[in-house]
Amino acid sequence: MLHHSATTVGGARTFDKHHRSRNGWDELGYHFVIGNGTDTPDGYVEVGSRWHKQKHGAHCKTPSNYYNEHGIGICLVGNFNKIRPTARQLRSLEQLLRFLSHTCRIPPSRVTTHKAVTGKTQCPGRRFPMAAVRQALPTRLTATSLP
Numbered sequence: 001m002l003h004h005s006a007t008t009v010g011g012a013r014t015f016d017k018h019h020r021s022r023n024g025w026d027e028l029g030y031h032f033v034i035g036n037g038t039d040t041p042d043g044y045v046e047v048g049s050r051w052h053k054q055k056h057g058a059h060c061k062t063p064s065n066y067y068n069e070h071g072i073g074i075c076l077v078g079n080f081n082k083i084r085p086t087a088r089q090l091r092s093l094e095q096l097l098r099f100l101s102h103t104c105r106i107p108p109s110r111v112t113t114h115k116a117v118t119g120k121t122q123c124p125g126r127r128f129p130m131a132a133v134r135q136a137l138p139t140r141l142t143a144t145s146l147p
């Protein structure tokens with residue numbers, strides 16, 4: 001599931017701090033964070049502690065909590081209501097999605113956004129090019145979908 005940070009700067013360490021202090025969560029809510037050249041280099045993929053532990057996420061509240069229990073949370077740093085993600089962020093996202101689709105056997109059709117699931121947020125932002133991201137993914141799981 002895709003998110004934006006809705007901030008101009010940031011990275012896994014900053015968001016981890018906010019998620020603990022402001023939200024009262026146990027740690028960073030996302031599994032992956034893709035930098036925008038502020039806290040981390042542009043397009044740099046940070047692997048969150050949840051991923052290492054293969055632990056549930058904390059990034060998409062729904063009545064059944066399905067998406068937190070089963071979803072993989074990916075956050076791109078930036079406010080994409082105002083600007084578009086960088087080309088490097090999008091390239092890294094595409095590679096990450098291909099990798100996860102393949103290794104976790106997730107059909108690309110299951111790649112979704114916070115907004116598409118809850119309808120209560122603009123996340124990952126009005127200017128996030130979801131159609132292009134989806135188009136860059138293979139339509140089926142095949143060996144050739146490896147990065």
Ligand SMILES: [Zn+2]
Nearest residue numbers: 003004114123
């Ligand atoms: Zn979100």
